[in-house]
Amino acid sequence: MNATDDSRHPGPGPEPLDLDARKSAILNAVVTEYIGSAQPVGSQHLTDAPGVSVSSATIRADMAALEREGYLAQPHTSAGRIPTDKGYRFFVDHLVGPGALDPVGRQQVRQFFDHAHGEIESMLERTSGLLSDLTDCTAMVVGPSHESSTVRSVQLVGLGPRLALLVVVLADGAVQKQSLDLPEDVDEERLGDAARHLAAHVVGLALPQIDTRLGTSGDPMTDVVVAVGLEGLRHLGSAEAGDQLFVGGSSHMAAAFDAVETVRSVLTILEQQLVVVTLLRDVLDRGLSVAIGTEHGVEPLASCAVVVMPVWVDGEITGTVGLLGPTRMNYPQALAAARVVGNRLGQSLSEARR
Amino acid sequence: MNATDDSRHPGPGPEPLDLDARKSAILNAVVTEYIGSAQPVGSQHLTDAPGVSVSSATIRADMAALEREGYLAQPHTSAGRIPTDKGYRFFVDHLVGPGALDPVGRQQVRQFFDHAHGEIESMLERTSGLLSDLTDCTAMVVGPSHESSTVRSVQLVGLGPRLALLVVVLADGAVQKQSLDLPEDVDEERLGDAARHLAAHVVGLALPQIDTRLGTSGDPMTDVVVAVGLEGLRHLGSAEAGDQLFVGGSSHMAAAFDAVETVRSVLTILEQQLVVVTLLRDVLDRGLSVAIGTEHGVEPLASCAVVVMPVWVDGEITGTVGLLGPTRMNYPQALAAARVVGNRLGQSLSEARR
DNA sequence: GTCAGCACTCAGTACAATGGAGTGCCAACG
DNA sequence: CGTTGGCACTCCATTGTACTGAGTGCTGAC
Numbered sequence A, B: 001m002n003a004t005d006d007s008r009h010p011g012p013g014p015e016p017l018d019l020d021a022r023k024s025a026i027l028n029a030v031v032t033e034y035i036g037s038a039q040p041v042g043s044q045h046l047t048d049a050p051g052v053s054v055s056s057a058t059i060r061a062d063m064a065a066l067e068r069e070g071y072l073a074q075p076h077t078s079a080g081r082i083p084t085d086k087g088y089r090f091f092v093d094h095l096v097g098p099g100a101l102d103p104v105g106r107q108q109v110r111q112f113f114d115h116a117h118g119e120i121e122s123m124l125e126r127t128s129g130l131l132s133d134l135t136d137c138t139a140m141v142v143g144p145s146h147e148s149s150t151v152r153s154v155q156l157v158g159l160g161p162r163l164a165l166l167v168v169v170l171a172d173g174a175v176q177k178q179s180l181d182l183p184e185d186v187d188e189e190r191l192g193d194a195a196r197h198l199a200a201h202v203v204g205l206a207l208p209q210i211d212t213r214l215g216t217s218g219d220p221m222t223d224v225v226v227a228v229g230l231e232g233l234r235h236l237g238s239a240e241a242g243d244q245l246f247v248g249g250s251s252h253m254a255a256a257f258d259a260v261e262t263v264r265s266v267l268t269i270l271e272q273q274l275v276v277v278t279l280l281r282d283v284l285d286r287g288l289s290v291a292i293g294t295e296h297g298v299e300p301l302a303s304c305a306v307v308v309m310p311v312w313v314d315g316e317i318t319g320t321v322g323l324l325g326p327t328r329m330n331y332p333q334a335l336a337a338a339r340v341v342g343n344r345l346g347q348s349l350s351e352a353r354r
Numbered sequence C: 001g002t003c004a005g006c007a008c009t010c011a012g013t014a015c016a017a018t019g020g021a022g023t024g025c026c027a028a029c030g
Numbered sequence D: 001c002g003t004t005g006g007c008a009c010t011c012c013a014t015t016g017t018a019c020t021g022a023g024t025g026c027t028g029a030c
Helices: A003-008 A021-037 A056-068 A085-095 A103-114 A120-135 A188-202 A220-237 A251-256 A260-270 A273-285 A331-353 B003-008 B021-037 B056-068 B085-095 B103-114 B120-135 B188-202 B220-237 B251-256 B260-270 B273-285 B331-353
Strands: A138-142 A151-160 A163-170 A175-181 A245-248 A290-292 A304-313 A316-326 B138-142 B151-160 B163-170 B175-181 B245-248 B290-292 B304-313 B316-326
Touching: A021 A056, A021 A085, A085 A290, A085 A331, A103 A120, A103 A331, A120 A138, A120 A245, A120 A316, A120 A331, A138 A273, A151 A188, A151 A220, A151 B151, A151 B163, A163 A220, A163 B151, A163 B163, A175 A220, A175 B175, A188 A220, A245 A273, A251 A260, A251 A316, A251 B260, A260 A273, A260 B251, A260 B260, A273 A304, A273 A316, A304 A331, A316 A331, B021 B056, B021 B085, B085 B290, B085 B331, B103 B120, B103 B331, B120 B138, B120 B245, B120 B316, B120 B331, B138 B273, B151 B188, B151 B220, B163 B220, B175 B220, B188 B220, B245 B273, B251 B260, B251 B316, B260 B273, B273 B304, B273 B316, B304 B331, B316 B331
Parallel strands: none
Antiparallel strands: A138 A245, A138 A316, A151 A163, A163 A175, A290 A304, A304 A316, B138 B245, B138 B316, B151 B163, B163 B175, B290 B304, B304 B316
């Protein structure tokens, strides 16, 4: 329409890297308001926002500029503005401080981790519940990868005449198991011999490092069992085991969208563990803690944002906590919650490892 | 309104236990049609249904009767009929035969169980995926309860100076673990002693049967470790461990309803493992394989139906497979799929146990 | 008992009219 | 020159009305 009016701009150059103070304040107010109400925000509602002490007419001018620059959008001509993905991006990059969790949430977190105990899996599962409760988002927790953890103990337990269970304990407390089909009947004693022989060979190694060949023990039957056991270890070490993912609060996705079709497609993604784990890893790898809209490549999640925090155990990233919500999620809250829970989870796991 | 017209009925006696052949056929057709289309069914559409070779006027009369008797309902005056919960109940009780799965599904099931292997947990998880794929419903699989399974092996593995892991293998192949805080440093050898001592005492018993007291071994330090181990065993045996539940295909719930609020409340229920497990057990205990609408007591699932099948292993019920869908779910398909998968799962688990 | 015919009911749709929230533009002001 | 009040304009959402059509209940005839 009035494309010729652009003359007042110094050219169609790429968007300025920063916004002046008032425009920032306006963008901030629009995002904050929209996160709360999910309704387009009009200029009238912003007159008394902090840092914005101008009339609605001036705000309108700034909003129009922000729209031209891609930070805001208008559902239709006579509606208020809503943030674009770029607007959210500016918001999280420049307008959200480190921020702390609200006192109630902090109390919840403290209480949770003070009473954390038991199996690691159930703890991770409950952590996902905690995170989703704190944020009204869907929470994702990826457990420590056992790839680099060394074998602490190997045991063979007979379950049936030709069936045994290989039980491997890793240094981080993880227990892996694998059922083994034995070619012939093996008594308990010989299983013990084979287990000792295996243990001598693999304890102290990480699963992927294990050499599949192993000298004979003298007894041919024992050797057969050892070979089967090694095969089982190899299987455990292969990627097939994969990282374990815990998803909590997926019902919050149904509250976040009013189109049931959107809910369905998001839930479908959440059911694909591999996709979710890859998504979280990708975002972390790119050095981000937030991926908004199409920034992550998963198309069905285009109307979602992901918040990711690594979990450090003994100076090493060993897991991930994540949050999934609509792009209009409460970023300050989500970031604070993910950071706090990620840190405390790391502490907790470190202590357990000592 | 015309309550006085009831004179043509032999009295307001309780609904007849059976329906004449044509009314059955009409009810059958209404349910079948409605399951497929989710639209109220009018008399016109039923004229060429099997077993119904009468005019629409006659069908209307019968439908009015079925409505009076509570099998059908009308969303509004000039709409077709939809089945009530009572209508569905009659349908599954009298109109659904044993029925078989469609060939494609049978093929899927065969293929799945032919290649079933690996850890029991991951197999149960994948079984829930299979069931939900087969039926377009949300599937629930409750793993074998380990309550009655006997201890096959007990091991203590040192993870840190004052930290050990108790690893218990049960006769059904389940592995349970529990981290133990030791009061003082214990070396590997003494852990082994304690484990042997524990094993001698508890191998062959089920976890809940274990006596918490145990004679001394001679060495006071070993006794301390044994005591801590016994405490861990007691903890494992307590109900806290609970049955493990695997839910698959919860995204199908979003496709089943068009009210996002319904989806949310159903998903919220699915997140509460205890509620779901209790629900399945209750339905089974009442000797049902289907619970429709309000028949199970869980209010937020009033617009859902549950199909349940026990899993038999060696002549004993040890688990459950279930399906959750809208009350207008495809009962014949769901029943067939649950039955087949439940049976094959039981076989599979029996074989593994040998 | 079954059926064709008929009057009736009522959700759903289409369409116009209205109200109001919000905008862009402009002239005036400090 | 940035800011502001004023104003015309746009367009969604709501309301009201009329119409359509699927489906019903009833009745009199076979």
